[in-house]
Amino acid sequence: MLSKRLLAVLDYLAVDDYVADIGCDHGYLMASAIDKGLKKVQLIDNKISPLNVAKKNLASYDAKAHIKYTLSDGLKEIDKGVNVACICGMGGDLIAKIISDEKEKAKKLSYLVLAPNSKVANLHQMLNKLGFSIVDEKIVEDHNKFYFIMKVSYGVPSLPLNDIEISYGKYQLIKEKDVYSKYLMLEKQRLETILKQNKLSDTLKKNFNNELSKIEVIINETK
Ligand SMILES: C[S@@+](CC[C@H](N)C(=O)[O-])C[C@H]1O[C@@H](n2cnc3c(N)ncnc32)[C@H](O)[C@@H]1O
Incomplete structure (x- = not known):
């Protein structure tokens, strides 16, 4: 069973998306995405041992979907057809770095789903700077910790986040x-x-x- 945090991430994914999970670790998110009906997923991690664990955990999923495993840093080697990237369970500064290191690739995606576990304001600020918009944002309480989960796109006309939204999220959207x-x-x-x-x-x-x-x-x- 996925954590409440990852369930909130999964909720943003559509069955016809080709999703890359950056920092896939155990691979649980993409296993649940396949259970949801997604047919193409790419699992990326910059360390071999989590990637091998993910391969083991998803061994029985091979027949249900096209699964690609990639040992790589951030968005550098996302597959050509990928239209969505999830970057979850890392600090806001690392997520911001992963996006800004490959901003041209990130801009071309339909959307990104981001779930920082710290430094949310720094991530909001960097998204503003690069011209990404928050099209939706949720808050989840999981094991006494609060997580902001955001769906982010480039090129969607919207005002940049103001100082309040940088600190506390796009509160008008939070349901x-x-x-x-x-x-x-x-x-x-x-x-x-x-x-x-x-x-x-x-x-x-x-x-x-x-x-x-x-x-x-x-x-x-x-x-
Ligand atoms: C704490 S786990 C999060 C796992 C999962 N995404 C989640 O939200 O539960 C972070 C994972 O990100 C990987 N990671 C850290 N920096 C990365 C980078 N620059 N590129 C790809 N993977 C990275 C780590 O190896 C680790 O497996």
């Missing part, structure tokens, strides 16, 4: 209202607790108060 409210409330409490300790430099204090104001704006706008 998981209860999870998102819980995330904002916990984030607000975390910032307030640190501020109360009164140990921050003036610059950090200003940054923390700025983040709190952004959270207030979202709470007021989404009431």
